[in-house]
Amino acid sequence: MIEALKQSSATMKIGAALLSLAAGLSHAFVPSSVAPTTRFSQLSVSSPAAAETDDDALINTTPPPTRPLSPLTFAGQVEAALIDRFGGAEPIQRVLDSWRWADGDYTHKEFMGPRQDPPATDPKSSNCHQLAPSYVADLTCRQFWDASQFEWAKTLENSYGEIRKEFLSVTADMDALSKKGNNIWSGALSDDATGYGEGWKTLVLVNRGMWDPVNAKLFPKTARAVHESGIPATECFFASMQPGSDIKLHTDFTNFVLTSHLALVIPENGNNKCRLTIGDEERQWMEGEVMAFDTSIMHSAVNESDEVRFILMFRIWHPDLSAKERDAIQFVYDCLEMPELLSEDAGTRWMAEERVKMARSFPDVGEGLSSSSNEKKRGRKGKKGKKNKKKGGGGGGGGFA
Numbered sequence: 001m002i003e004a005l006k007q008s009s010a011t012m013k014i015g016a017a018l019l020s021l022a023a024g025l026s027h028a029f030v031p032s033s034v035a036p037t038t039r040f041s042q043l044s045v046s047s048p049a050a051a052e053t054d055d056d057a058l059i060n061t062t063p064p065p066t067r068p069l070s071p072l073t074f075a076g077q078v079e080a081a082l083i084d085r086f087g088g089a090e091p092i093q094r095v096l097d098s099w100r101w102a103d104g105d106y107t108h109k110e111f112m113g114p115r116q117d118p119p120a121t122d123p124k125s126s127n128c129h130q131l132a133p134s135y136v137a138d139l140t141c142r143q144f145w146d147a148s149q150f151e152w153a154k155t156l157e158n159s160y161g162e163i164r165k166e167f168l169s170v171t172a173d174m175d176a177l178s179k180k181g182n183n184i185w186s187g188a189l190s191d192d193a194t195g196y197g198e199g200w201k202t203l204v205l206v207n208r209g210m211w212d213p214v215n216a217k218l219f220p221k222t223a224r225a226v227h228e229s230g231i232p233a234t235e236c237f238f239a240s241m242q243p244g245s246d247i248k249l250h251t252d253f254t255n256f257v258l259t260s261h262l263a264l265v266i267p268e269n270g271n272n273k274c275r276l277t278i279g280d281e282e283r284q285w286m287e288g289e290v291m292a293f294d295t296s297i298m299h300s301a302v303n304e305s306d307e308v309r310f311i312l313m314f315r316i317w318h319p320d321l322s323a324k325e326r327d328a329i330q331f332v333y334d335c336l337e338m339p340e341l342l343s344e345d346a347g348t349r350w351m352a353e354e355r356v357k358m359a360r361s362f363p364d365v366g367e368g369l370s371s372s373s374n375e376k377k378r379g380r381k382g383k384k385g386k387k388n389k390k391k392g393g394g395g396g397g398g399g400f401a
Contacts, residue, residue, distance in 0.1 A: 166220075
């Protein structure tokens, strides 16, 4: 376990350096659905602290005191805008601390075994370690949450049959889907994201809290079910896992969101072939069931079957965050996506705010691809398929909350 933490610290340094160069900012944000292993799923830091050589230092760290950031920096401008927008620092103090820790390259490390049920007491044999450079203090850390406590989870489970049917129908014609969709089945594998492996791929519907209008229009029933469930999602995407593949032990580096799965297609369902391990607790995916868990804890997965596993995956706000704290973190994401929100010019700010509102609004999804795609397949024997007349939605909108 200690060796895994050392490797995670080392890969964070590499990933963060690449992100800084790419973004040209002191902070970068890359959605976890694209590169979930070392590109931080939420707020990222430019260069996490160097990996310690002392094993004890890898197990637990203490958040340092914070102080206001320089208004001459981008991070300082975001902080000032947060305080102005939310009527002072007090309602969002935990978010301000989190932003300042990120600016100071702090990475939170804590052995969470004693907080679990049953508790784990040996940090060297347990995998119940939290590693979070994107960290809000005093949030409950639990390997698996009881999804039945969430009304949105019950609603999604009730929509499972419709979502699965649409998914199988649309993905049956990969040629049409690839032509009409946006980054269909993108891989997570990169030089700094090796943990997920080549077998893990995604098809994004919501990113940075903003709908992908192209892909949402291809899966209208799913998009409506997600939207109407009221799930507090910052990301939503289909994820595939190839047969005979695994996802290595890793962390998603952020503690202020949880991860949730709606199991869609699970090979040998109920036979324990497709499993997820969070910390020291292992569970199998079961078709039609929602799971919720904390991926700031070290975790892994395996598909030991001979077929592809499919899930609908979400990143959701941590239940312990207040409404203002969620909105504050969302505003940080929006600033990273659209720095014009910080402009001194009122007109420029207004335009940026309108663009954000439009990107977050639920798109007109129409009837989707499934029916037209199936008609196309039935009528194209011996011919190359013509393009469907209906185009798949408008431009941009990828991102995360």
